[in-house]
Amino acid sequence: MAARKVLNMLTKRRKEILDFIQKYKLRYGNIPTIREICEHFGLKSTNGVYEHLKALEKGGYIEITANKARNIIIKDNFEKNNILPIIGEVAAGEPIYPIVTEGDKLAVPLNTDSSFVLKVKGDSMINAGIKSGDMIVVDTQKPVNNKDIVVALLDGEVTLKRLVISDNKIELHPENENYNIIKIDKKEFKIIGKVTFLIRKF
Amino acid sequence: MAARKVLNMLTKRRKEILDFIQKYKLRYGNIPTIREICEHFGLKSTNGVYEHLKALEKGGYIEITANKARNIIIKDNFEKNNILPIIGEVAAGEPIYPIVTEGDKLAVPLNTDSSFVLKVKGDSMINAGIKSGDMIVVDTQKPVNNKDIVVALLDGEVTLKRLVISDNKIELHPENENYNIIKIDKKEFKIIGKVTFLIRKF
């Protein structure tokens, strides 16, 4: 018998399921199983949810890896009504900020192959507006220029400083009067990456 | 026969495995299976990895939900460095940081019904680490408390200040010596919302 026909339409129920998967992932950092979705909606058969997932996949909302547990990839098909109003300073037309919202999240694009996230500890960069507890995105591939804020490895320690190159000298500048400039000479030194984003939660 | 004894030590191999799980999750937003870990390290038996995971659990580095696919929770107890690696996850029970990676984006959760994004202009909040050009997320529904940083409407102007309430007086404090405290008396005044996130692009 031919497979049951499934249309691409994003029905109310399917949106509910899509939302639930997003929220579950947000909370547990993991994709729910089909049976967990069933349980959440009080459904008794996995096939109900399974068909919804197939429909969501056909509609391009998600991607399912066959026969793999918890293997749904949520696609980014940002629609215009999901974009948050950016008001105030930003003029229309002007290339704004690479920030888009997806469902109930605000997202910044980054290269996951070369980026990672660090939590800042300490106040050596306080005058650059980087506080202890802030989250920074570090890109290990982006070219690093003079005056960039970088994450470096110094004598086995990871530090966050501003890179200053002048007259063949390399220095790491803290942005806090209580800290000293670090001059790179024979020390073991490596730039891990350039800071590309900062995110702070209040 | 008694179960094989497993000590808590974080050996080199176990740290490699822990690192791999973190990176996998950062990249795919998902936990790898034991067999995927085996494959990555070129191992032929799942039990090798399984014992390492059990050891990591005993050491308090991870938490494993029995008999569940891809159900490792990475605990957040790495210290010592200035900086710690953040895994895109929220630990069960205790939410650490609501930041998750999804595909090639880094996302923070927010209520799109009640939030909007503003671009900061001016340096009146510089000592709070908020610089001109930063993007802030403002939630109009969240309860506003004393000492919160808020966006307020004052005589038709939108301002970003810290709300300070004391002895029946309401004040808006800038965080910059060059600006004056604003005392709210008979002025037209309205709190638009509380600042929940700050995002800066470098």
Add this chain to the structure above:
DNA sequence: TTGACAACTGAACATTTGTTCAGTAAAATT
């Protein structure tokens, strides 16, 4: 040198989880 442990192999077993098939009822569409 003996014992404890790390770090595996190999094979099986148990459980979870994804998938398919057959059917029902209500709502929407034609």
Add this chain to the structure above:
DNA sequence: AATTTTACTGAACAAATGTTCAGTTGTCAA
């Protein structure tokens, strides 16, 4: 009114995945 589609139930099957058991080898410390 007939057809299509949504939205399910219920049962079974198959694949993926977690778990256990029995053994091997090398290293390191007592």
